Amino acid sequence: VQLVESGGGLVQPGGSLKLSCAASGFTFSSYAMMWYRQAPGKEREWVASISSAGGTTNYASSVKGRFTISRDNVKNTVYLQMNSLKPGDTAVYYCKALRGGTSYWGQGTQVTVSS
Numbered sequence: 001v002q003l004v005e006s007g008g009g010l011v012q013p014g015g016s017l018k019l020s021c022a023a024s025g026f027t028f029s030s031y032a033m034m035w036y037r038q039a040p041g042k043e044r045e046w047v048a049s050i051s052s053a054g055g056t057t058n059y060a061s062s063v064k065g066r067f068t069i070s071r072d073n074v075k076n077t078v079y080l081q082m083n084s085l086k087p088g089d090t091a092v093y094y095c096k097a098l099r100g101g102t103s104y105w106g107q108g109t110q111v112t113v114s115s
Contacts, residue, residue, distance in 0.1 A: 001025035001104050003095050008109030011085055015113070019080040021095030021106055028076040029053070031099045035069060035080045037091035037111075044094070048080060052099075063089075085113045 007019040019035070032051050038044040048059045048069040057069050068081040078095055092108040 003097060003104055003106035005093065005095055005106045005109040008093060008111045010112045010114065012115050013086060013113055015085050016081070016083045017085065017111060019082065019093055019095075019109060019111070021078045021080075023076045023078070023097060023104075026097065026104065028097070029073040031097040033069075033071055033078040034096040034098060035078075036094045036096060037089075038094070038108075039088075039091040042091075047093070050078065082111070085111075087113050089113050 002024045004022045005019060007017060009017065011017050030052055032049060034049040035047040036044050037047050046060055047063055048057065048067055050057045050069045050071050054071050059067060066084045071078045090111060090113050092110050094108045095106045097104045
């Protein structure tokens with residue numbers, strides 16, 4: 001099983017980034033997918049989730065209206081489009097696959113929002 005995040009980097013406040021998480025080794029289309037983030041010195045926090053078929057999405061209040069989660073069940077990939085980025089969005093971003101009691105995590109990708 002592998003979840004590999006990519007797309008992180010350094011961006012100025014107000015800018016945009018699109019993260020990707022490529023999955024392999026399990027039936028991707030059967031799993032809900034989530035994005036989490038962890039800032040230095042803080043606990044990991046949930047950011048967004050999408051149902052297995054992609055019909056239902058949910059967002060943390062801190063990112064609602066700025067971030068969009070989506071998935072492609074043909075490419076086995078989940079995305080996080082991040083707009084209007086703020087310094088407070090600086091963190092390592094992780095994707096997670098969840099089905100019942102089974103979960104998998106990626107290794108994370110760093111997002112830094114700074115001028």
